[in-house]
Amino acid sequence: MKETKKILLDSRPEGTPDSSNFKFETESVPEIKDGELLLKTEYVSVDPYLRGRMSDAKSYIPPFEVNKPITSVMIAEVLESNHDKFSKGDHVTGMMAWKELQVSDGKGFRKVDPEKAPLSAYLGILGMTGLTAYLGLTEIGKPKEGETMVVSGAAGAVGSTVGQIGKILGLRVVGIAGTDEKVEMIKNEFGFDEGINYNTTENMTEAIKKACPDGVDVYFDNVGGEISDAVLFNINKFSRTVVCGAISVYNETSLPKSVSVQPFLIKNSSLMQGFVISDFEDKHPEGVQQLATWLQEGKLKYTETIREGFDHIPQAFLDLFEGKNKGKMVVKV
Amino acid sequence: MKETKKILLDSRPEGTPDSSNFKFETESVPEIKDGELLLKTEYVSVDPYLRGRMSDAKSYIPPFEVNKPITSVMIAEVLESNHDKFSKGDHVTGMMAWKELQVSDGKGFRKVDPEKAPLSAYLGILGMTGLTAYLGLTEIGKPKEGETMVVSGAAGAVGSTVGQIGKILGLRVVGIAGTDEKVEMIKNEFGFDEGINYNTTENMTEAIKKACPDGVDVYFDNVGGEISDAVLFNINKFSRTVVCGAISVYNETSLPKSVSVQPFLIKNSSLMQGFVISDFEDKHPEGVQQLATWLQEGKLKYTETIREGFDHIPQAFLDLFEGKNKGKMVVKV
Numbered sequence: 034m035k036e037t038k039k040i041l042l043d044s045r046p047e048g049t050p051d052s053s054n055f056k057f058e059t060e061s062v063p064e065i066k067d068g069e070l071l072l073k074t075e076y077v078s079v080d081p082y083l084r085g086r087m088s089d090a091k092s093y094i095p096p097f098e099v100n101k102p103i104t105s106v107m108i109a110e111v112l113e114s115n116h117d118k119f120s121k122g123d124h125v126t127g128m129m130a131w132k133e134l135q136v137s138d139g140k141g142f143r144k145v146d147p148e149k150a151p152l153s154a155y156l157g158i159l160g161m162t163g164l165t166a167y168l169g170l171t172e173i174g175k176p177k178e179g180e181t182m183v184v185s186g187a188a189g190a191v192g193s194t195v196g197q198i199g200k201i202l203g204l205r206v207v208g209i210a211g212t213d214e215k216v217e218m219i220k221n222e223f224g225f226d227e228g229i230n231y232n233t234t235e236n237m238t239e240a241i242k243k244a245c246p247d248g249v250d251v252y253f254d255n256v257g258g259e260i261s262d263a264v265l266f267n268i269n270k271f272s273r274t275v276v277c278g279a280i281s282v283y284n285e286t287s288l289p290k291s292v293s294v295q296p297f298l299i300k301n302s303s304l305m306q307g308f309v310i311s312d313f314e315d316k317h318p319e320g321v322q323q324l325a326t327w328l329q330e331g332k333l334k335y336t337e338t339i340r341e342g343f344d345h346i347p348q349a350f351l352d353l354f355e356g357k358n359k360g361k362m363v364v365k366v
Numbered sequence: 367m368k369e370t371k372k373i374l375l376d377s378r379p380e381g382t383p384d385s386s387n388f389k390f391e392t393e394s395v396p397e398i399k400d401g402e403l404l405l406k407t408e409y410v411s412v413d414p415y416l417r418g419r420m421s422d423a424k425s426y427i428p429p430f431e432v433n434k435p436i437t438s439v440m441i442a443e444v445l446e447s448n449h450d451k452f453s454k455g456d457h458v459t460g461m462m463a464w465k466e467l468q469v470s471d472g473k474g475f476r477k478v479d480p481e482k483a484p485l486s487a488y489l490g491i492l493g494m495t496g497l498t499a500y501l502g503l504t505e506i507g508k509p510k511e512g513e514t515m516v517v518s519g520a521a522g523a524v525g526s527t528v529g530q531i532g533k534i535l536g537l538r539v540v541g542i543a544g545t546d547e548k549v550e551m552i553k554n555e556f557g558f559d560e561g562i563n564y565n566t567t568e569n570m571t572e573a574i575k576k577a578c579p580d581g582v583d584v585y586f587d588n589v590g591g592e593i594s595d596a597v598l599f600n601i602n603k604f605s606r607t608v609v610c611g612a613i614s615v616y617n618e619t620s621l622p623k624s625v626s627v628q629p630f631l632i633k634n635s636s637l638m639q640g641f642v643i644s645d646f647e648d649k650h651p652e653g654v655q656q657l658a659t660w661l662q663e664g665k666l667k668y669t670e671t672i673r674e675g676f677d678h679i680p681q682a683f684l685d686l687f688e689g690k691n692k693g694k695m696v697v698k699v
Contacts, residue, residue, distance in 0.1 A: 085633075257628040271645075276631045291626040295590040298609045298640030300418075305638045307631030 035062040040131040040346060042097045046087055048286045049354060054087065055103070055347040062134045070116050070137050072109035074343070075124065077131065077364040078156040079105065079350040081280045094311070102130035106161055108145065108152050109135075119144065126155050133343055133366060150328065157190055157361035158335040161310055163324045165277060166194035168316055169308040170202075173275045174251040178203035181245045183264055186255030186280060187225065188215035190335075190361035195253045196225045197333055204251070207244045209237075209260055211356050218359065222334060237263035248272075256281045262292040274305040280354070336360025368395040370467040373679060375430045379420055381619045382687060387420065388436070388680040395467045403449050403472050405442035407676070408457065410464065410697040411489040412438060412683040414613045427644070435463035439494055441478065441485050442468075452477065459488050466676055466699060483661065490523055490694035491668040494643055496657045498610060499527035501649055502641040503535075506608045507584040511536035514578045516597055519588030519611065520558065521548035523668075523694035528586045529558045530666050537584070540577045542570075542593055544689050551692065555667060570596035581605075589614045595625040607638040613687070669693025 036059050043056035065071050083105060086097045097103055107129040111119050116139050119125060127142035129135060145155040157163065169191075176182060182199045186192040187208025196219060199206040207227040208219040216228035227244040234240045241249070241263055248269035254261050257279030268274070282289040294305065313320075327333040338358040340349040343366045353362055369392050376389035398404050416438060419430045430436055440462040444452050449472050452458060460475035462468060478488040490496065502524075509515060515532045519525040520541025529552060532539040540560040541552040549561035560577040567573045574582070574596055581602035587594050590612030601607070615622040627638065646653075660666040671691040673682040676699045686695055 254628065257626060261628060276628045279626070279628045279632060282626055282629060289626040289629070290623045291628075293590060293612070293615055293622040293624040294627055294638070295587065295594065295609045295612045295624075295640075296615060296622070298638060299612060299642065300640065302640045302642050302645050304640075305627070305631060307628075307633065307635050307637075309632065309635050312635050 035134060036060070037062050037132050037134040038343060039102050039133075041102055042087060042099050044099065045089055046084075050084060050087060050351060052347055052351065057344070060132075063136055065113055065115050065136050067115050068117075068138055070111050070119055070125075070139050071113040072125070072129065072135050072137055073112050074107055074109050074129070074133055074135075074366045076108040076153050076156055077105060077346055077366060078107065078161070079346065079353060079362050079364060080161070081278060081353050083350060084354075102132060104128050104130050106156060108155060124152060126160065131346055149325070153337055153339060153361075153363045153365070154328075154335065156363050157337060158194060158328060158333065159321055159324055162190040162361050163194055163335075164313075164317055164320045165308070165310045166191050166198055167320045167324055168310065168313045169275045169277050170195055170198055170251070170253060172313060172316070173304075173306045173308050174253060174273050176202050176204050176251050179205075180250035181205040181207065181247050181269075182251040182253060183207045183209065183241060183245065183249050183267075184225075184253045184255070185209045185260050185264070186278065187219045187228065188212075188359060189255060190358075191277065192253070192255050193219060193223045193336065193360055194333070197223050198327075199251075200224045201327065201332055205245070205247075207241070209241075209256075215356075215359070218336075222336070231260055238266045241267045251275070253277060254279075258282050258289065258291065265292060265294060265297045268297060268301050268303050270301050270303075272301055272303045274303070276305055276307045338362045340364045342366070368467060369393070370395050370465045371676060372435050372466075373464040374435055375420060375432050377432065378422055379417075383417060383420060383684060385680055385684065390677070393465075396469055398446055398448050398469050400448050401450075401471055403444050403452055403458075403470050404446040405458070405462065405468050405470055406445050407440055407442050407462070407466055407468075407699045409441040409486050409489055410438060410679055410699060411440065411494070412679065412686060412695050412697060413494070414611060414686050416683060417687075435465060437461050437463050439489060441488060457485060459493065464679055482658070486670055486672060486694075486696045486698070487661075487668070489696050490670060491527060491661060491666065492654055492657055495523040495694050496527055496668075497646075497650055497653045498641070498643045499524050499531055500653045500657055501643065501646045502608045502610050503528055503531055503584070503586060505646060505649070506637075506639045506641050507586060507606050509535050509537050509584050512538075513583035514538040514540065514580050514602075515584040515586060516540045516542065516574060516578065516582050516600075517558075517586045517588070518542045518593050518597070519613065520552045520561065521545075521692060522588060523691075524610065525586070525588050526552060526556045526669060526693055527666070530556050531660075532584075532586075533557045534660065534665055538578070538580075540574070542574075542589075548689075548692070551669075555669070564593055571599045574600045584608070586610060587612075591615050591622065591624065598625060598627060598630045601630060601634050601636050603634050603636075605634055605636045607636070609638055609640045671695045673697045675699070 188210040255278040258281030521543040552558040588611040591614030
């Protein structure tokens with residue numbers, strides 16, 4: 034009988050998670066039954082939103098359970114199949130457990146084609162990352178040509194994609210990131226019009242004002258906290274804020290406080306809306322199609338940070354909170 | 367030549383305004399020219415949003431100028447007319463200066479019919495108040511039958527109307543107000559299902575939870591601040607917050623801070639949007655029609671606090687910030 038390593042939630046983090054919140058175990062892999070697949074993990078997506086599932090709090094997806102495997106979106110090869118839809122040798126993507134080998138009923142999985150794009154792209158630009166950028170921007174941000182957009186977390190996987198889509202759609206795009214290197218990258222590699230390094234900028238409100246002489250029409254918010262406060266002072270009448278992530282406050286143990294948004298929303302007849310990709314499942318096929326087209330046309334670039342080795346999955350996740358990734362963080366197993 | 371008293375902005379308030387921010391002067395009234403009207407003030411609307419215009423800050427309408435008359439929506443009788451559309455004896459409503467007598471070109475004014483409703487109603491339930499309640503709720507709150515709505519500032523002019531419209535549309539309606547008397551009023555007179563007195567309730571989050579066992583789908587926010595923070599903890603997936611007023615923070619001199627809304631919006635795929643009645647001018651006729659119908663059918667009640675005398679206009683306005691009004695505050699001149 035085959036054995037597999039697996040990674041479980043050992044304890045719920047208080048504040049910033051660390052390696053003690055995870056534990057490795059080994060289990061034996063059962064034989065597949067009718068309608069089942071045996072899957073061998075190839076790529077694992079690690080994402081900031083997983084932090085939310087490590088806490089025992091009500092959210093848009095249920096929390097992980099202590100002593101149960103962590104799950105995330107992964108790519109796996111089909112080693113054995115008793116399933117109508119998938120054959121030995123197929124590559125599939127879907128929500129799977131952090132195991133090297135696993136048996137699954139294939140529910141919610143879809144095949145991915147390694148000829149069309151590298152497998153890891155299906156976890157990023159053609160997966161949740163790309164769809165979050167595209168659907169968040171178009172469904173909530175509703176940008177109009179000639180408008181100005183600010184993107185926080187701009188060097189991240191979602192942020193850098195949002196900025197490029199903004200340029201394709203004819204916006205002025207200003208990105209906020211945490212190092213000069215990242216600021217150069219979003220301008221030179223991803224075509225942002227301006228970049229602001231929040232770690233070296235004293236007055237963010239003024240810096241945003243200078244970078245956005247016509248004000249901010251769309252704010253794609255990946256971070257929350259003080260950076261988002263500074264954007265508020267620059268929003269235009271009828272502006273839209275896509276609230277996609279709040280990585281700056283995910284690890285706070287006390288309730289985070291910010292500038293009251295309400296007076297700004299009234300003054301500007303402005304909208305803020307939380308965006309979760311799973312609310313827009315009916316639009317995923319259209320989104321993947323559009324992203325793939327832009328990718329093939331060379332209009333969309335993406336960056337990945339690929340770590341290697343099953344044992345390095347937890348550290349890859351932890352490194353997200355220190356900004357050690359450029360673009361999508363993926364672990365190759 | 368006739369003379370008239372007028373009320374000017376004497377100084378911009380720091381924090382809570384007081385009577386020293388206003389001054390009374392007298393001026394002579396010119397003869398009317400072609401296309402002009404001589405108007406005699408009958409009713410003056412005083413509203414919290416005027417506080418915003420007393421400050422020299424960018425907002426959805428320009429600030430008042432120091433040493434110039436305050437303006438608000440008023441009802442006046444036409445004493446003389448050289449205007450095609452209006453005749454002597456007509457009653458008109460529109461944005462006018464705080465003067466007993468004034469000459470106007472009638473731009474933006476419309477006639478009101480004292481046979482259909484008392485004149486003061488056109489400043490309230492059939493004016494900006496009623497339209498704010500109706501259009502804010504329907505255009506942003508988008509309520510669905512059976513949902514739960516929380517209204518803050520529930521005993522105020524807008525709040526009490528929002529609650530009643532919520533009941534007409536089949537919602538469970540919970541109001542938040544500042545005295546037991548007001549809580550009784552919204553339940554007994556305006557048909558709210560539940561009321562919470564925020565001044566005597568220790569844990570607002572728990573009180574809202576108890577009053578809204580199915581969570582909050584629509585929040586009609588007139589106050590901002592801590593009350594709105596408490597509502598956040600109870601919002602449902604896909605909830606909508608109509609940000610209509612923030613009276614609790616209008617007079618703060620430092621930048622008000624609140625619980626960060628962003629994580630709550632993400633968790634719940636929730637929307638917050640600032641509402642300003644002037645953005646929806648094309649919907650005003652439809653709104654007045656609907657409100658008048660409900661009023662005639664006896665489905666909509668309204669409360670007014672009517673002060674008497676031109677000299678008492680500033681004090682009536684100041685009393686809004688101490689909650690001395692029940693329903694729409696109007697000054698009869």
